[in-house]
Amino acid sequence: MTVIAFLSVAPVTEQSMAGDVAGAVAALDDFDVAYETNPMGTVVEADDIDTLLDAVGAAHEAVDADRVSTFLKIDDKRTSDQSAREKVDAVERELGREARSER
Template sequence: MALVELTVIPLGTGSTSLSGFVAGCVKFLQQAEGIQYQLTPMGTIIEGELSVVLELARQMHEQPFLAGADRVTTTIRIDDRRDKEATMQGKVAAVESKLISAGGTD
C-alpha cells in the first residue's frame, strides 16, 4: 500500500483564493473507492494501491481545468513501502510512541 502526498495548485484563476478549486478536488476524491485520504492545510495524503492512487492524482490534476483554471501545477510525493504495510495512522502512531517512550530512538 502506498501513501501519496498530493498538492494541486490552480494558476490563472483570477483570484488568490483557491479553496473552491481544492473543494472540487476533494469532492472528486470522496467518490473514489478503495482509498483513505486526509486533507491537510498544504495538500492531501492518499492511502491505497499505487496504481489506483496515481490514477486518482491524474484525475485530481484535471479538476481545476474543468473549473476554469488556465494552468495547474501538481506536486506528488510517494512513500511506497513493500516490506510491510504502511498506513497514515501507523506512521503517526510510530512517531507518537517514540515521543512517549523515554529516549525512544529507533
C-alpha cells in the same frame, strides 16, 4: 501493500484557491482511497500504485484553470502494509505525546 502519497493540487492564481482545492479533493471520492486534507496538501492512501495514480490524475483534472500546479510525493514501501496513521502513531510513541502543538 499500502501506497501512501502527499498530494497538493492548486491553480496558479492570486485569488482564493479553496474552491479549486475542494474540487480536487472531492474527485478522490470516486476512487478506493483514504485521504486526509491538511493546510498544505492531502495525504492519500491506496492499496496499489495504479489506484493511487488514477485518483491523483482525477484530482489534477478536476481543477479547471489555465495553469495547474501538482506536487506528488509517493511512499511505496512494498514490504509493508503500514498505514499513514500507524506511521504517525510510531512517531508519537517516540515523542511520548501527540505530534502536534497549539499556538
